[in-house]
Structure formats: structure tokens, C-alpha cells
Amino acid sequence: MTWTTRPRSDASGLPAIRAGTGARVVLLHGVGLRAEAWGAQIDDLSRDYAVDAYDMPGHGTAARFNQPPHLRAYTDRLAGGLTGCAVVVGHSMGAMIALDLAVRYPELVRGVVAMNAIYQRTPQAAEAVRRRAGELDGKTVADPAAPIARWFGGADTSEATACRTWLQEVDPAGYRDAYTVFARADGPDPADLRNLHVPALFLTGADDPNSTPAMSDAMARATPNAHADSVTGAAHMLPMTHAAHVNRRLRAFIASCPAKGA
Numbered sequence: 001m002t003w004t005t006r007p008r009s010d011a012s013g014l015p016a017i018r019a020g021t022g023a024r025v026v027l028l029h030g031v032g033l034r035a036e037a038w039g040a041q042i043d044d045l046s047r048d049y050a051v052d053a054y055d056m057p058g059h060g061t062a063a064r065f066n067q068p069p070h071l072r073a074y075t076d077r078l079a080g081g082l083t084g085c086a087v088v089v090g091h092s093m094g095a096m097i098a099l100d101l102a103v104r105y106p107e108l109v110r111g112v113v114a115m116n117a118i119y120q121r122t123p124q125a126a127e128a129v130r131r132r133a134g135e136l137d138g139k140t141v142a143d144p145a146a147p148i149a150r151w152f153g154g155a156d157t158s159e160a161t162a163c164r165t166w167l168q169e170v171d172p173a174g175y176r177d178a179y180t181v182f183a184r185a186d187g188p189d190p191a192d193l194r195n196l197h198v199p200a201l202f203l204t205g206a207d208d209p210n211s212t213p214a215m216s217d218a219m220a221r222a223t224p225n226a227h228a229d230s231v232t233g234a235a236h237m238l239p240m241t242h243a244a245h246v247n248r249r250l251r252a253f254i255a256s257c258p259a260k261g262a
Contacts, residue, residue: 001243003036003162008061014081015061017053020046024084025254027053030092030116031178032147032167034060037091040243045250052086054078056094058174071181075100082108085260089113089250091239092211093182102200103192111199111257113250116208116236119187119215126186129210133183136176144168150210151237159240187215193222200226201253203246205234 008015017035019042027038035053045051057077058064065073074097088109090098095117102112121129136142144167152160167175188196200223202216213230220228229249234242 001040001158003039003158006036006039006042008035008055013063014057014077015055016081017042018051019043020049020051022049023254023259024086025049025051025250026078026082026086026088026098027051028078028088028090028094028097029053029056029059030094031056031182032059032144032170032175033163034166034170036060036162037166037240041089041239041247041250044243044247045254048251049254054081056097056174056178058171058177062174064171064174065177068177069181071096071100071185072104074178074181075104079105079108084108085110087111087113087254087257089115090117091115092117092236093178096182096185096187099188099192099196099200102196102198103188106198107260109198110260111201111253112196113201113203113253114216114219115203115246116205116211116238117187117202117215117219118185118211119219121186121210125210129183133176133180136172136179138173138176141168141170141172142175151235152241153235157241159237163237163240188219190222193219194224196223197225199253199257201249202226202228203238203249204228204230205236205238205242206230206232207235208238209235211236 055062095114102109216228220226
């Protein structure tokens with residue numbers, strides 16, 4: 001696939017790639033990326049659904065926050081631009097935002113998918129991600145070599161090339177803000193998961209060392225109407241590297257989500 005830049009529409013100050021008609025599906029990318037990371041899902045799902053893939057504040061063409069934000073600020077910015085109810089799909093930090101939206105704005109969500117989401121990191125993993133966040137100065141473009149290696153190993157693919165470019169182009173301050181929020185978080189609160197009553201899917205790569213299948217399983221067990229799944233041979237960039245499997249899984253999940261009030 002060619003990961004080309006796509007035109008945006010503006011939704012209450014938050015830019016989004018929009019395509020298709022029908023029931024609404026919202027896509028939220030992870031730290032350092034941009035809406036184009038969902039290119040394969042936009043192309044497939046927009047044949048039957050109205051798809052909105054948003055740029056996270058400080059990423060793509062979206063303005064960053066004036067002050068260092070908390071997770072709720074990202075969720076509130078998104079909620080201010082949404083109209084109607086949607087199935088919300090998030091990847092990595094986008095999964096944090098998607099789950100927070102489902103908990104705090106249930107009227108906007110009829111189903112939620114958390115892909116490659118973290119939950120209750122080990123002390124060693126928490127220390128490592130916080131150390132990486134502490135090395136960001138908000139002025140210098142961070143070297144993309146380390147995240148590309150974590151995400152793709154040594155593979156020289158179009159997906160790795162696209163992510164490397166996005167990491168080099170992202171606003172350093174916006175990247176620092178988002179990565180700091182991501183590093184300080186430990187996933188959704190167990191009490192929030194127990195009170196999440198829309199259908200939920202926790203999907204990750206079987207080979208993801210930081211957003212593990214065990215994390216997805218634990219979140220699904222804590223959530224009333226949820227299940228977990230992992231994709232063999234996949235790691236952290238599941239929506240890009242295993243798009244066909246992800247698209248099939250998303251289609252089945254979206255079809256299973258009842259309309260609000262049904």
C-alpha cells in the first residue's frame with residue numbers, strides 16, 4: 001500500500017480524513033503518527049460506512065495544546081467535534097482515548113475497539129517508557145530509529161518507511177505532550193471497565209511485547225460486554241502490517257454493535 005497524504009475536513013477545530021456514508025466509524029491513531037496510518041481501514045470500511053480518521057492534537061495538521069495536557073484533554077477535544085453516535089476504534093494511545101470517550105461520553109459511542117492497548121504495565125515497562133518520555137525536550141525532532149525498531153524489527157517495508165517519515169515530521173512539542181501522557185498512564189481504571197456497557201473488543205498482536213495479549217485479556221475480563229483477540233505474527237503496528245485481518249475483524253465487530261436505543 002502507498003501511504004500518501006490525504007485531504008482533511010475540519011470538525012470543530014480537529015482535522016479528519018473523511019470518507020464514505022452510512023453508520024459512523026471513528027479512527028484514532030497512536031503517538032507520533034497521523035490519520036493516514038489508518039489508510040487501509042479508511043479504504044476498506046468507507047465502502048459501507050462513514051469513516052472519520054482524526055489527527056491527534058499536535059499531530060498531522062492538528063494544532064497542539066497550549067499547555068501540557070492530560071488524557072482527558074485529548075478526549076474532550078475529540079468529543080467536541082463528534083456529531084452523533086459512532087463505533088470508535090483506537091490504536092495504542094488512540095485506544096486510551098477511545099476507552100475514555102466510551103466511559104465519559106457514552107452517548108457518543110455504540111461500540112469501542114482498543115487495539116494494541118496497554119494495561120497495568122510491569123514496573124520495568126513503566127520505568128522504560130517514562131525514561132523515554134523524559135528524554136524528549138519538545139524542541140528537537142526525536143530520532144525515529146528506536147520506535148521503528150520496536151514496531152517493525154529490521155523489516156524495511158513501506159509501513160516502516162511511512163511511520164519513520166511521520167515521526168520525523170510531527171511537531172516535537174506535540175509529540176512530547178502525547179508521549180508524556182501515554183507514558184504516565186497505565187491503561188483504563190478497572191472500575192471504568194466494569195462500568196463500560198457498550199460492546200468492546202480488545203485486539204492486539206501476539207508478538208507485541210508492550211501491549212500484550214495478556215493485557216487485552218485482562219481488560220476484556222473486567223468489561224461486561226467484551227472479548228479479546230490477538231493476531232499471530234503481528235506486533236505493535238497491527239492496523240498497518242495486518243490490515244486485511246484487522247479489516248475483517250472490524251467489519252464483524254461493527255456489524256454486531258446495536259444502534260443506540262435498539
